[in-house]
Amino acid sequence: MKTLEIPTFECETGNYHTFCPISCVAWLYQKIEDSFFLVVGTKTRGYSSQNALGVTIFAEPRYATAESEEGDISAQLNDQKELERICLQIRNDRNPSVIIWIGTCTTEIIKMDLEGIAPKLEKQLGIPIVVARANGLDHAFTQGEDTVSAAMTHRCPEYNHRTTDRRGENVAKHVAVDVAPNNKFSDEKGKLSRCNSVLFGSLPSSVASQLNLESRRQSVSVSGWLPSQKYTELPALGEGVYVCGVNPFLSRTATAPMRRRKCRLVGAPFPIGPDGTRAWIEKICSVFDVKPDGLEERESQIWKNLSDYLNIITGKSVFLMGDNLLEISLARFSIRCGMVVYEVGIPYMDRRYQAAELLLLQHTCEKMKKPTPRIVEKPDNYSQVQRMHELQPDLAITGMAHANPLEARDIDTKWSVEFTFAQIHGSVNARDALELVTRPLRRRSDSISGCRSLSRQTVDV
């Protein structure tokens, strides 16, 4: 994979607001139906997820905190015994197929050996225990999912065994119907394009089905998803399997199957927006040597269907403060929709994993004759707000901590968190994504107050 140099990469102080990566539990426990997530940490972590998850907390969640007490911190209590007691309780109450331990800052600082304890308890309890270190020392928000998925790759069954078995069966059948032996190669080749592509990234299952459908239209069928709907249905990985990401924050998950399971990574832009979806499919097709069919008409049809939304946003400017790593793809999609992007804040920029996306961003800027936005890694929220006051963007995509104060200062905002929970992947959902982007612009009315600013603060920020 080649890296791409865009001259406008910057790095600031990292004083920005984002969610703790353990909030990935919020969507992952719902995605993996038979799982139980145990956050090992202090009250701070528990309270964070409790607040981030809002209402979902009440529906008898399959997650909890193993709350460290003073005795745990000072090692007066034995970590293994404590975790054993708690996991036993979970097994008895909920009987999950897997327990996922989420390591936090606390376990990092006191160096609790979760990876070491897990295999021992796993044997003892008879339940798989997966360890993911999703802590705020190293990661931001959505990267939490990355650590969990990366840890899951080690639990995926081996690909080779399955295929050899199947091939044996097939051969037997072929012999039975007396197929010429030289068909064997093309048969294998045909299977290659159909059966061994695994997509990674947790999406609502209806969105996953839609993406499956997109690729099946090009006669590339998806053999599995990581994570799967059930832990017991994890896809097989191994040599000859192609993996492809659907979300920009999964760089660890991308490397794990490559390095540990000998899979091949398809580096594609992400299927967000009709342009992204088409580029994504095309890249997958090119890997499997399939000539994409009807993609262009399909894309232009989708764009045509979006025209009412495009009328609203064309020519408008947007400022992404950055907190969930979807920013590059969203910026690219927005520019393609005719918006001007002033700044793309992003917590962490993996230029290798996002190379194709960055390239598409650059091409999109050229094509739409828009300036390339500056990309600010580890942004400084205070400075960003100052810049925003100068630039006066039509829309700020930002976290919850800043949304209301910015609205009070007459800058329309969209909560960035919604992009992580809404269905924005694939051509079908392009409309949903634009629905989000245009909502603050559609509801705009100047008549209520008559005054531009509703803030009380004299000094800004």
Added chain:
Amino acid sequence: MKLAYWMYAGPAHIGTSRVASSSRNVHAIMHAPLGDDYFNAMRSTSERERDFTPVTASVVDRHVLARGSQEKVINNISRKDEEQHPDLIVPTPTCTSSISQEDLQNFVDRASLSSESDVIPADVNYHRVNELQAADRTLEQITRFHLDRARKQGTLDRSLTNRPSANIIGIFTPGFHNQHDCRELKRLPGESGIAVNQVIPEGGSLKYLKDLPRAWFNTVPYREVGLMTAIFLEKEYGMPYISITPMGISNTADFIAQIGKLANVWASALSGKRLNYKSYVDNQTKFVSQAAWFSKSIDCQNLAGKEAAIFGDATHAASITKILVKEMGIRVTCSGTYCKHDAERFNEQVRGLCDEIIVTEDHTEVGDTTARIEPSAIFGTQMERHIGKRIDTPCGVISSPVHIQNFPLGYRPFLGYEGTNQIADPIYNSFNLGMEDHSLDVFGGHDTKEVSTKSLSTDRININWTPEAESEPNRIPGFVRGRTKKNTEVSAKQNNIPEITVDVMYAAKEKSSS
């Protein structure tokens, strides 16, 4: 380790952040990893705060872990000092800083050399106190700091105000109905000739803290936060305080009686005039508050002997228990609090009023108890509301922790005479709904449940769904499921497709969304 699904009270740094962001021009700097500044999101969304929350994080990352924060915290303090010139910066410890044992005091000493703002480290032990205790402690700490300094500088004015006056201690952001309570509280003594000297911390400026002792006495509306400050002021400055919560008619009357007592001690000495509150209380009880009349009216007769369960913070749970039992004739089967640190006092308050008292931080225990006693209504926090949903029992929310819907825009105090009205409504409504539900059960309801008016075409039978496609709509969020199914079938009919597959379904979705 403790297995915890839910927490009633947050961690300590939330309490400190609440004090800082309530006062004017105070900034808290948390020594914490990325993502621990979720207090900002909480405050900005739940209270719909229009200004930036004055809390920032000095981010702890791997480098900080490896080498210590060194200059980082100090730089962040000086930077905030230059950018926003706060009166006070409060470096706030989190679990991370207490585990990594950074010397916060040292940072503070060095930072205060260069910064114009005062710098006080919040003195809270992360593992030993919760949000409420930390807020209580921090408020006392800040008050003490400013009074001590004023005394040293000789700027402390200890003369009492000419008119009788009081301080209100413990109004917070984002506290449960605190803003409304504050307005009501100001009115309460105000109507009877007592001025409000200061309200802290909400909206208060630290510059004026030195004038706190000029008030004749202090009031602490909520026991959880403010009591330490009041005790400090009593000890050091001889200021008496009232810790009765004026919630409910009799508590409010007690509260005003106390005010009368305290005001008259000085009033007779200073002006030779005694204030009489009896007629004021009488008038308010009978005519301003509707609650006394309401509980006498026949509506309330229906409530007699009904059973309720109550859970919340010590202040609200105890007061509501008292209101239900003594003022509305409802039987409280179980009353409880999560304020373990104040358990003794809570027991004392509700003993004799209810059959059972629980003091716990474990919501499953609350849920199990509630399910066992099967009350007609529950009064508790958002968690009890959800417990109520599960066991099909109506619930009124009377205490933190709460959601955004418990930060109403309209005037909804829980304290004072208007508060008694505001409390009576939800209590009555909860039970009323419960009875309606019950009668529906008895008579089988008004609606025929079988009528499926939402179902679409009558010739539905002609269209087949493949089993795979059939299960697909189940994955779609419930509220759009019906529409999706309908659109798919309409589209299939238009295109003469006899059988609906997954493909057909999504093709239809694409079309309908265009």
